[in-house]
Amino acid sequence: MSDHSPEDLSTDTETQGEHSSLESRINVYGLSEPDLRAQLIELGEPKFRAKQVSEWVYQTGVTSFSEMSNLPKNLRDRLSQIYCFGHLEIAVSQVSDDGTEKRLYRLPDGQMIESVLMPYRDGRRTACISSQAGCAMGCSFCATGQMGFARHLSAEEIFEQAQTFSKELQQRDERLSNIVFMGMGEPFHNYDQLIKAIHMIKDRLGIGARKMTVSTVGLVPKIKRFAQEGLQVKLAISLHATRDEDRSAIMPVNKKYPILSLIEACHEFVAATRRRVTFEWALIQGENDSAAEATRLAQLLKGLLCHVNVIPLNPTAGYEGAPSDSSRVNHFVETLEKSGVPATIRVRRGIDIDAGCGQLKSEVERKKQAQKKESELIQIR
Numbered sequence: 001m002s003d004h005s006p007e008d009l010s011t012d013t014e015t016q017g018e019h020s021s022l023e024s025r026i027n028v029y030g031l032s033e034p035d036l037r038a039q040l041i042e043l044g045e046p047k048f049r050a051k052q053v054s055e056w057v058y059q060t061g062v063t064s065f066s067e068m069s070n071l072p073k074n075l076r077d078r079l080s081q082i083y084c085f086g087h088l089e090i091a092v093s094q095v096s097d098d099g100t101e102k103r104l105y106r107l108p109d110g111q112m113i114e115s116v117l118m119p120y121r122d123g124r125r126t127a128c129i130s131s132q133a134g135c136a137m138g139c140s141f142c143a144t145g146q147m148g149f150a151r152h153l154s155a156e157e158i159f160e161q162a163q164t165f166s167k168e169l170q171q172r173d174e175r176l177s178n179i180v181f182m183g184m185g186e187p188f189h190n191y192d193q194l195i196k197a198i199h200m201i202k203d204r205l206g207i208g209a210r211k212m213t214v215s216t217v218g219l220v221p222k223i224k225r226f227a228q229e230g231l232q233v234k235l236a237i238s239l240h241a242t243r244d245e246d247r248s249a250i251m252p253v254n255k256k257y258p259i260l261s262l263i264e265a266c267h268e269f270v271a272a273t274r275r276r277v278t279f280e281w282a283l284i285q286g287e288n289d290s291a292a293e294a295t296r297l298a299q300l301l302k303g304l305l306c307h308v309n310v311i312p313l314n315p316t317a318g319y320e321g322a323p324s325d326s327s328r329v330n331h332f333v334e335t336l337e338k339s340g341v342p343a344t345i346r347v348r349r350g351i352d353i354d355a356g357c358g359q360l361k362s363e364v365e366r367k368k369q370a371q372k373k374e375s376e377l378i379q380i381r
């Protein structure tokens with residue numbers, strides 16, 4: 001019996017009261033379909049009721065018991081006392097001029113995480129979701145890296161970010177089509193929960209593995225393991241430099257897994273999956289945006305089935321580098337393409353709403369600190 005067992009659930013009124021707070025109820029997203037059915041039967045419900053509830057949860061994708069219209073009201077009320085649909089609470093929500101929606105969620109233990117929904121003209125709706133609260137990788141240009149690591153997210157917490165956008169889109173007759181694991185955290189540092197979340201998203205939201213992308217800074221052993229998972233999930237590597245000394249200066253992980261070992265793991269991934277690897281390259285003015293760097297990059301990637309996504313750096317308060325101007329961006333991409341490496345310039349989304357990884361949380365923290373200082377000053381006066 002899992003620790004989500006209903007055995008420790010009493011249905012008397014007093015105990016129901018204890019279960020009414022969000023954290024103390026069982027998170028439905030953490031239960032498999034057979035587990036949920038078994039629990040409902042243990043709670044005394046007939047098999048057909050258990051089937052009805054599980055169809056609502058796993059096929060219709062409802063997010064409250066009140067939506068289960070073929071259930072008697074007293075059962076819906078009773079189940080609402082025992083179970084909840086997720087634990088994320090929206091702390092801040094912003095919509096950009098370009099339609100990008102950014103969320104800052106508060107978790108029951110007070111941690112904050114971010115998710116972003118990006119609508120595209122071709123109809124795609126892509127959710128960028130977090131795998132950790134904070135991040136241990138310490139990339140110097142990244143707002144999340146600058147705040148440090150707090151904890152791993154559970155598979156349910158990862159899944160719920162996608163589920164929330166999926167549900168909201170459904171209500172507007174749209175459909176969540178793609179998932180990128182590029183929010184806060186290094187997904188491969190939280191490997192087991194990531195894999196579990198991928199399966200939940202595939203099975204419960206109907207989003208195919210080919211429509212999901214995991215982005216990593218390059219945890220080499222995990223890339224090799226991922227290659228053997230038998231999943232068709234895409235792999236993206238945050239590269240940003242071609243020489244170890246340059247990369248280690250902005251991405252400490254490179255000291256442990258240098259560039260050549262990373263490229264070798266990518267070859268292994270392509271050989272095992274036949275899938276193209278994407279390299280993410282944040283262009284930093286005067287740092288990694290020269291034609292010579294583009295030529296070195298093309299040499300490094302020679303013979304590898306891959307593609308380079310070039311994106312001007314998203315500036316953060318804790319890093320001095322600036323985004324490359326458009327002429328340098330274009331020249332970098334042209335040089336890559338002339339050398340036979342396909343490359344695309346990605347448009348920065350949601351610039352007006354701090355949509356880069358960790359930026360909204362940093363901004364909220366900064367404002368909180370400023371307010372705290374302000375009230376301390378008032379008290380002194």
Ligand code: SF4
Nearest residue numbers: 135137139142145185
């Ligand atoms: S870029 Fe990714 S891996 Fe690096 S610190 Fe930021 S969240 Fe972590």
